[in-house]
Amino acid sequence: MSENNVELCAKYISLIYRKSGEPIKKLLKSIGLTSTQSILIIGIHRNSGINQKDLSNTLYIDTGAISKNLRILEDRNLIYRIVDESNRRNFKLYLTEDGKELLEKNEGLQMEFWEKSLEIFDQNELEQFKSFLERLEDNIG
Incomplete structure (x- = not known):
């Protein structure tokens, strides 16, 4: 791949990430979530009973940011913690019913x-796009 193509791919990946962030941030604000809280709620839903350290590793989010946002989500009764009997210093994380309702709004x-x-892509283009993104993510690790 020529250097110019690599630069263009990196440029567009970065632009899409940054440009999509602002409208998504506004949508999340309308339901009382930040981007990090949104990701945490989805992560806890997909990995019910996960502990904080594993959640941090799974989502590639700094443990400090996770701690702060988990406290906020817990204070809002969106998540709850249960002591992990195999290691009493850890807590397993779960969504409350309110958290599950907000998750549905968030995902919607x-x-x-x-x-x-x-919507600008037809079904075949979407399949190819998905395949490219999956391969890229696999290659990154």
């Missing part, structure tokens, strides 16, 4: 945004 808003953003 984000799905709407991405469906609208990707």
Whole structure:
């Protein structure tokens, strides 16, 4: 791949990430979440009973940011913690019923945004795009 193509790919990946962030941030604000809290709620839902350290590793989010946001989510009754009997210094994380309701709103808003953003592609192009993104993510590690 020529250096110019690599630069263009990196440029567009970065631009898409940054440009999508602002409208998604506004959508999340409308339901009382930050981007980090949104990611945490989805991560806890997909890995129910996960501990904080594993959640940090799974989501590639700094443990300090996770601690702060987990406290906020717990104070809002969106998550709860249970002591891990195999290691009493750890807590297993779960969504409350309120957290599950907010998760549905969160996922719905984000799905709407991405469906609208990707409507320019036909089904075949979307399949190819998905395949490219999966390969890229696998190659990054």
